[in-house]
Amino acid sequence: MTTLQASSQAQLRQFIEQIERLEEEKKAIAGDIKDKFLEAKATGFDVKAMRKIISLRKKSKTERQEEDGILEVYMHALGMLDELPSDEAVDALMAAE
Helix, strand or coil: CCCCCHHHHHHHHHHHHHHHHHHHHHHHHHHHHHHHHHHHHHHCCCHHHHHHHHHHHCCCHHHHHHHHHHHHHHHHHCCCCCCCCCHHHHHHHHHHC
16 A cells, blocks of 8 residues: 655645535535525525526526427327427427437
8 A cells, every 4th residue: 555745645635625615615505595595485486486497597598499399399299288399399309319
């Protein structure tokens, strides 16, 4: 078994400690986010819808359209939609394949 040189040991310890601090910050931020959702819910907002909107805002318009198109085609295939999928939906499915 080999051992690390003193300088490498110090560098490793520094990386580990920095990551531990960042993990603690991440935990605190996650708590803050949870609190904000609870506050929104107490005000009467639908938290599930808010989470979906946040997820959608992370995507480009093209990504959202492609996802919606694929969803439309799949829903029609499962009998969840009466009308035929739009041409855009079919194009999105083809582009995804």
